[in-house]
Amino acid sequence: xxxATLPSTADVWQWLGxxxxxxxxxxxxxxxGIIRAIAFEGxxxxxxxxxxxxxCPATTIINLDIERALHDKGIxxxxxxxQLSPAWTTDWISVDGREKLKAYGIAPPVDGSATDxxxxxxxxxxxxxxxxxxxxxxxxxxxxxxISQFGSTPCKASYRCTDxxxxxxxxxxx
Amino acid sequence: xxxxxxxxVSDAALFECLTRLGDNALILGHRVSEWCGHxxxxxxxxxxxxxxxxxxxxxxxWLGLAGxxxxxxxxxxxxxxxxxxxxxxxxxxxxxxxGDFGTTLMRQFLFDAWHFLMLKALCGSTDKRIADIAEKxxxxxxxxxxxxxxxxxxxxxxxxxxxxxxxxALDDLWAYxxxxxxxxxxxxxxxxxxxxxxxxxxxxxWDELVGEALSEATLKKPTDGYMHKGGKRGVHTEHxxxxxxxxxxxxxxxxxxxx
Numbered sequence: 001x002x003x004a005t006l007p008s009t010a011d012v013w014q015w016l017g018x019x020x021x022x023x024x025x026x027x028x029x030x031x032x033g034i035i036r037a038i039a040f041e042g043x044x045x046x047x048x049x050x051x052x053x054x055x056c057p058a059t060t061i062i063n064l065d066i067e068r069a070l071h072d073k074g075i076x077x078x079x080x081x082x083q084l085s086p087a088w089t090t091d092w093i094s095v096d097g098r099e100k101l102k103a104y105g106i107a108p109p110v111d112g113s114a115t116d117x118x119x120x121x122x123x124x125x126x127x128x129x130x131x132x133x134x135x136x137x138x139x140x141x142x143x144x145x146x147i148s149q150f151g152s153t154p155c156k157a158s159y160r161c162t163d164x165x166x167x168x169x170x171x172x173x174x
Numbered sequence: 175x176x177x178x179x180x181x182x183v184s185d186a187a188l189f190e191c192l193t194r195l196g197d198n199a200l201i202l203g204h205r206v207s208e209w210c211g212h213x214x215x216x217x218x219x220x221x222x223x224x225x226x227x228x229x230x231x232x233x234x235x236w237l238g239l240a241g242x243x244x245x246x247x248x249x250x251x252x253x254x255x256x257x258x259x260x261x262x263x264x265x266x267x268x269x270x271x272x273g274d275f276g277t278t279l280m281r282q283f284l285f286d287a288w289h290f291l292m293l294k295a296l297c298g299s300t301d302k303r304i305a306d307i308a309e310k311x312x313x314x315x316x317x318x319x320x321x322x323x324x325x326x327x328x329x330x331x332x333x334x335x336x337x338x339x340x341x342x343a344l345d346d347l348w349a350y351x352x353x354x355x356x357x358x359x360x361x362x363x364x365x366x367x368x369x370x371x372x373x374x375x376x377x378x379x380w381d382e383l384v385g386e387a388l389s390e391a392t393l394k395k396p397t398d399g400y401m402h403k404g405g406k407r408g409v410h411t412e413h414x415x416x417x418x419x420x421x422x423x424x425x426x427x428x429x430x431x432x433x
Binding site: 086174 | 217218220221224225227228229230231232234235302305306307309310311312313314316317320321324
């Protein structure tokens with residue numbers, strides 16, 4: 001591919017916006033907020049990716065998926081860079097992504113609540129509750145309770161709705 | 175990128191610091207992973223496995239950087255699977271056996287409280303590579319602390335039996351907490367260069383954090399007496415060899431095996 005025929009970075013953003021997250025395939029990698037930058041260095045495309053959790057087993061798959069998707073679009077020269085700082089936060093999940101999560105049965109993270117763990121601990125204790133109000137993605141009720149701080153993947157916690165009685169995953173805030 | 179601060183610090187001290195951080199995460203991660211499929215409830219099984227996963231992920235970052243700084247081509251995997259017990263730098267607390275669920279959680283809480291404070295301090299490290307990893311890990315560890323603290327309180331202030339077990343676990347583990355706050359010459363070197371805090375400097379905040387939770391848990395905080403140490407300089411308890419036999423078996427039996 002010569003410089004003259006390089007796609008625009010907007011094109012690349014759009015392509016990656018179609019690559020699903022391997023564990024939650026209803027949202028894309030762009031929705032998830034883990035694609036931090038897309039730029040060309042000469043004719044090499046550099047995609048900067050930040051991991052959600054240090055030990056997320058999907059990280060390798062995500063890199064492979066990015067490589068495959070871009071290769072299919074004719075990108076031959078590609079470099080993936082890992083960026084740790086600023087650390088990924090659930091606040092970066094797009095508005096669209098939040099709606100898609102909800103429709104899929106996963107309660108999206110509460111906006112802007114990704115904060116310091118200790119502050120949250122104190123706030124929780126002072127307010128006499130164990131967590132934030134999480135709405136049931138199925139019936140919308142806010143009468144929900146935490147079953148476990150961890151769920152089916154590291155990024156989720158287990159909750160249950162005390163109105164419709166359905167258990168559900170909650171995309172926890174970090 | 176000039177990652178290292180102006181005050182020069184030896185690669186040896188940096189390597190020491192990174193293997194201590196990485197080995198703590200690795201050995202505790204391995205211990206916690208031993209619960210996979212054995213926990214008292216499915217949710218706890220998942221929670222423990224996820225905690226282990228976070229710790230192993232952090233290990234990859236710390237030991238990866240350690241190998242890079244060492245410059246002898248050793249990867250994180252290489253450091254995890256091919257060193258012998260004497261080369262491991264984890265504190266003795268994390269190699270303690272799992273015991274019952276209460277002991278595992280008490281060990282986790284005592285460690286999480288230190289880990290959280292340590293990582294918070296490392297977020298301000300003059301070495302940007304270390305600060306970046308700490309920033310990532312702090313979020314995960316804040317969550318670990320949230321959970322272990324909550325469970326220690328619930329089990330301590332639970333039934334007579336759960337209280338008895340939690341107090342027993344606390345009494346057994348207490349003598350392994352002192353090592354977290356004892357510095358040596360490499361700690362001093364790193365603290366002077368602003369790379370890592372002096373271990374002693376974390377003690378007051380840890381005492382407060384732990385003391386508050388223990389009193390809420392109706393548990394009696396043991397008095398500081400004799401403290402075991404040695405892990406930070408590679409002198410481990412008899413458990414370490416068994417851990418490595420399990421952890422390193424595959425790479426020892428089938429050198430270079432890959433997925």
